[in-house]
Amino acid sequence: xxxxxxxxxxxxxxxxxxxxxxxxxxxxxxxxxxxxxxxxxxxxxxxxxxxxxxxxxxxxxxxxxxxxxxxxxxxxxxxxxxxxxxxxxxxxxxxxxxxxxxxxxxxxxxxxxxxxxxxxxxxxxxxxxxxxxxxxxxxxxxxxxxxxxxxxxxxxxxxxxxxxxxxxxxxxxxxxxxxxxxxxxxxxxxxxxxxxxxxxxxxxxxxxxxxxxxxxxxxxxxxxxxxxxxxxxxxxxxxxxxxxxxxxxxxxxxxxxxxxxxxxxxxxxxxxxxxxxxxxxxxxxxxxxxxxxxxxxxxxxxxxxxxxxxxxxxxxxxxxxxxxxxxxxxxxxxxxxxxxxxxxxxxxxxxxxxxxxxxxxxxxxxxxxxxxxxxxxxxxxxxxxxxxxxxxxxxxxxxxxxxxxxxxxxxxxxxxxxxxxxxxxxxxxxxxxxxxxxxxxxxxxxxxxxxxxxxxxxxxxxxxxxxxxxxxxxxxxxxxxxxxxxxxxxxxxxxxxxxxxxxxxxxxxxxxxxxxxxxxxxxxxxxxxxxxxxxxxxxxxxxxxxxxxxxxxxxxxxxxxxxxxxxxxxxx
Numbered sequence: 001x002x003x004x005x006x007x008x009x010x011x012x013x014x015x016x017x018x019x020x021x022x023x024x025x026x027x028x029x030x031x032x033x034x035x036x037x038x039x040x041x042x043x044x045x046x047x048x049x050x051x052x053x054x055x056x057x058x059x060x061x062x063x064x065x066x067x068x069x070x071x072x073x074x075x076x077x078x079x080x081x082x083x084x085x086x087x088x089x090x091x092x093x094x095x096x097x098x099x100x101x102x103x104x105x106x107x108x109x110x111x112x113x114x115x116x117x118x119x120x121x122x123x124x125x126x127x128x129x130x131x132x133x134x135x136x137x138x139x140x141x142x143x144x145x146x147x148x149x150x151x152x153x154x155x156x157x158x159x160x161x162x163x164x165x166x167x168x169x170x171x172x173x174x175x176x177x178x179x180x181x182x183x184x185x186x187x188x189x190x191x192x193x194x195x196x197x198x199x200x201x202x203x204x205x206x207x208x209x210x211x212x213x214x215x216x217x218x219x220x221x222x223x224x225x226x227x228x229x230x231x232x233x234x235x236x237x238x239x240x241x242x243x244x245x246x247x248x249x250x251x252x253x254x255x256x257x258x259x260x261x262x263x264x265x266x267x268x269x270x271x272x273x274x275x276x277x278x279x280x281x282x283x284x285x286x287x288x289x290x291x292x293x294x295x296x297x298x299x300x301x302x303x304x305x306x307x308x309x310x311x312x313x314x315x316x317x318x319x320x321x322x323x324x325x326x327x328x329x330x331x332x333x334x335x336x337x338x339x340x341x342x343x344x345x346x347x348x349x350x351x352x353x354x355x356x357x358x359x360x361x362x363x364x365x366x367x368x369x370x371x372x373x374x375x376x377x378x379x380x381x382x383x384x385x386x387x388x389x390x391x392x393x394x395x396x397x398x399x400x401x402x403x404x405x406x407x408x409x410x411x412x413x414x415x416x417x418x419x420x421x422x423x424x425x426x427x428x429x430x431x432x433x434x435x436x437x438x439x440x441x442x443x444x445x446x447x448x449x450x451x452x453x454x455x456x457x458x459x460x461x462x463x464x465x466x467x468x469x470x471x472x473x474x475x476x477x478x479x480x481x482x483x484x485x486x487x488x489x490x491x492x493x494x495x496x497x498x499x500x501x502x503x504x505x506x507x508x509x510x511x512x513x514x515x516x517x518x519x520x521x522x523x524x525x526x527x528x529x530x531x532x533x534x535x536x537x538x539x540x541x542x543x544x545x546x547x548x549x550x551x552x553x554x555x556x557x558x559x560x561x562x563x564x565x566x567x568x569x570x571x572x
Contacts, residue, residue: 029058032076038068070152074127078150081129085150087501093162093210095203096239097122099196100142103163109134112159113142114149123147127156162210197248201256204239205274205298209281214300214341218250220293225249232468232511233341250287250294257285265289272298284368307349307371314512314561319547322517326460327355330402333422335409336462337434343466343513344431345370348405351429352376355403363399365392366407381407389414397421406430412448419449422457436549437463437518438538441528455525463516463549467562467570468508474500475507475560484564486554495560512561514570516549 030044039062047061054061059073068076071087078085094115100122106112111134115123122144124135129150139146151159208216208229215230216238225246227239241249254261257270272283284299310320326334334351336344349371356362356375364373367381367389379392389406390413396404397417408431409415422428434443440461444454475495482490497507518524518541527537542548547555553567 027080029076029080032080033062033068033072036072036076036079038072038076043067070154074150074152074155077127077129081150083129083148083150086125087151087155091125091151091155091159092504093159093207094239095200095207098163099199099203101138103160105141106163107160109137110156111135111138111148112156112163113138114159117147121145121147123149125149125151125156125159127151127153162206197245197252200241200245201249201252205272205283206276207238208298209274209276209300209302216298216300218253218296218298220246220290220295225293232508233466234468234506246293250296253285253296253298254287257283257287259285259287264294280372282368301368301370307353307373308346309353310347310350313343313347313350313515314556315515315517316547316552316555318545319515319517319552322519322545323351323460323462324354326519327351327427329427329459331422331425331427332459333418333428333430333457334460334462335430335432335440335458336464337432337437337440338464339433339435341466342464343511344464345407347462347464347513348407348429348431349373352403352405355427360402361400362403362405363396363401364405364407365389365396366405377401390417393417393421397424397426401426403427403429408432409444409447415444415447415449419444419453419457423453428457434463436534436538437461437516437546438541439534441520441524441537442531442534445528445531451529451531455520455528458520458528460520461518463518465514465549465553465570466511467514467553467556467566468506469510469512469561470495470563470566471497471500471503471507471509473502473509474498480564485557486551487558492558494557494564496563496565507563508566512556514549514553514556514567516546516552518546519544 030048033039034041034044044062047065047067048058050056051058051061059077062068063070063073075085091114097113097115100113110128110131111124111126113122114125117123122138122142124138124146126135126148127150129148135146135148204216204227211229211231213229213231217228217230217235219226219228223243225241225243226237227241228235229238251261254268254270256272259268259270267289268287270285272285274281274283279302282301284301286297288295288297310323315323323334326332336347338344345366352362352364352373356373358375361377362375363377363379365379365381369378369380372378379387379396381387381389381392389408389410393404393406393414394417397420404421404426406414406418406428409418418428418430432440432443434440441454441458445451475497477493478496479491479493482488482492485492485494497503499505499507503509521540521544523540523544524537527540550571553562553571556562557564557567
């Protein structure tokens with residue numbers, strides 16, 4: 001057995017204590033709680049007396065009486081034993097470390113491996129630092145030195161729940177079907193030798209969903225398979241898989257997505273269905289052959305999550321009012337524009353939630369269906385079966401809808417049908433790839449739509465980007481010249497993130513939208529008919545009160561919602 005940096009357990013307050021002759025008597029937990037300001041002396045002493053009479057632990061008594069929280073108890077316990085404390089939101093579970101101990105063993109021991117720490121050292125989360133026997137067992141089982149960190153009981157229960165989802169059957173709802181379609185290959189991966197690969201892929205996906213990751217990238221790099229997560233639009237390293245295990249990991253992803261694992265020369269697309277805590281999560285899989293081996297990108301779509309509102313997205317009251325005015329119309333088109341990943345579809349769902357009612361029929365055609373909306377007829381595009389945006393949109397128009405949402409106007413055919421629907425008594429919501437709102441009308445003209453039809457059909461255009469929110473826990477104020485944030489002069493106080501456990505030391509937590517809302521006025525319609533440039537249309541819209549993306553970004557920087565660095569990254 002290797003030595004561990006874990007102290008021998010101390011007797012709890014209210015119990016008999018047998019001290020080594022040379023060991024210094026530990027500071028009482030109650031004294032630490034008082035010293036940290038979590039409770040006053042009289043309250044703690046009363047709890048100590050009660051604990052002695054009932055045989056309960058002092059910490060549990062204080063929690064039951066509402067004197068301290070479980071997180072405060074964890075802080076006090078960590079201080080008493082000279083260990084690090086990690087708050088629940090700051091815990092990052094490394095899948096490779098977690099798989100060293102099974103869920104059953106971790107639950108029995110009350111300890112969960114969460115990360116590697118240097119050579120041959122393993123960080124283990126515990127709620128009871130005096131759980132010396134369990135930590136020694138993990139050290140003996142893994143052959144590593146143990147570095148315990150103290151977490152609250154709720155945080156430990158959360159980690160155990162995540163481990164349970166990794167070990168439990170039925171996480172992948174299509175796994176059985178995939179195995180049947182490739183029974184021989186699936187049987188190979190059900191062998192004991194490949195169990196670590198199965199668990200590793202499952203844990204990487206589960207961890208990604210837990211951290212609100214939008215994409216998981218598996219890519220060969222310098223003989224390894226690098227795994228990276230896209231969080232809040234930015235890539236972060238998640239794991240590095242040895243070269244010897246890389247083919248098995250990619251093959252496992254293919255099996256889950258019902259792809260041909262023998263095909264390694266051509267790109268393949270598939271999907272994985274997951275049920276977590278009764279909530280369905282869809283994953284789109286794209287496997288691409290590279291020079292150094294195969295790569296895979298998994299796009300996570302949490303269809304069971306509630307769509308965000310315009311307030312959640314960060315739209316100002318003025319822009320929201322302009323947009324909601326356009327939504328009052330019974331016909332016409334509202335377009336959401338921006339590059340890939342700018343949140344266009346999320347905004348359309350927010351608009352759908354505003355217009356949804358029992359008096360209207362709402363139908364969507366999407367690729368993919370990102371959220372499930374009650375009371376809305378949703379159609380999934382299927383290129384394989386011939387259901388395209390254009391063919392699906394033709395069928396929708398014949399089905400007497402009041403509101404139509406088209407996931408994307410991709411080509412001339414879908415553009416023509418959407419414009420015709422907007423002109424014939426339907427409210428049409430859709431997305432378009434343009435850099436700003438004034439560029440949308442001319443983009444439709446370039447796709448072959450007559451300018452007079454575009455002018456008559458479009459009511460409003462939204463351009464948007466997504467920028468990371470500054471972490472409210474660790475942000476600090478700095479002073480910059482007014483010109484840097486769109487003001488004529490002077491100095492302005494703004495914020496930047498320092499980095500803390502809550503934001504995983506990035507300085508950012510979550511995202512907020514930057515918006516440019518252009519209501520199509522009669523003057524703008526005339527400019528469209530005259531084939532005016534996007535610059536001329538922008539000049540008219542700004543004169544009529546439109547705030548540009550950059551101006552909205554400057555306002556959010558001044559309000560402390562995001563940073564100047566982040567604004568520069570998003571808008572250039």
